[in-house]
Amino acid sequence: MTTPARPRAASNAGGFTLLELAVVMGLLGLLVALLVPRLGLLGSAALDSSARRLATRVQFLREEAALRSQWIRLAIDPRRGTYRAERLVPTASGVRFAPVDAPLYRETTVPAPIGLALEGLGMAEDVDGGVSTVFSPDGYADPALLWLDDGAGRRVAVVIDPVSTRARIVDDDDLPPDLLRGMR
Numbered sequence: 001m002t003t004p005a006r007p008r009a010a011s012n013a014g015g016f017t018l019l020e021l022a023v024v025m026g027l028l029g030l031l032v033a034l035l036v037p038r039l040g041l042l043g044s045a046a047l048d049s050s051a052r053r054l055a056t057r058v059q060f061l062r063e064e065a066a067l068r069s070q071w072i073r074l075a076i077d078p079r080r081g082t083y084r085a086e087r088l089v090p091t092a093s094g095v096r097f098a099p100v101d102a103p104l105y106r107e108t109t110v111p112a113p114i115g116l117a118l119e120g121l122g123m124a125e126d127v128d129g130g131v132s133t134v135f136s137p138d139g140y141a142d143p144a145l146l147w148l149d150d151g152a153g154r155r156v157a158v159v160i161d162p163v164s165t166r167a168r169i170v171d172d173d174d175l176p177p178d179l180l181r182g183m184r
Helices: 018-068 177-183
Strands: 072-077 082-091 094-099 115-120 131-135 144-149 155-160 168-171
Antiparallel strands (some): 144 155
8 A cells, every 4th residue: 555645845945045046146256257357348449439430530521621622620629529520611701610511520429438639730729618620622631639538548549640641540659759749
């Protein structure tokens, strides 16, 4: 004769064992250790992307000035972290730089916390604290450095060379000292 089977008591049905908790905590710690260093790369990627975008814009504006035989200005507002292009146009009160409603002329904001500054011989300051550099109809541009920094110690410069129409991106550590002498 066999005895009827009794249902088992579920003593651990409502929780986790100490071993399970330790394994989960170990996996979370490993995941955090792998991801935290990469978060710094996100800021660096934003800096590199912003520098490439700005260098492309500089190259386009310089070629546009030569192609259309017009004066074009790249205006930068370091306080707001924005830049835009303007064309020299005649007005009733004389000629002045005015915004153009075209995609590559529109105001662009660099992502926070990236800072933006302009340094160079051809730099002009506005009354509002903005600075600008001008591209001439013959393709010439005064030498300038457009600085972008990530707020964590890394800076890159978009180099506007008077001879080459191509804007270069140079890391602050790799910037030749003689290049800086010509810009200040």
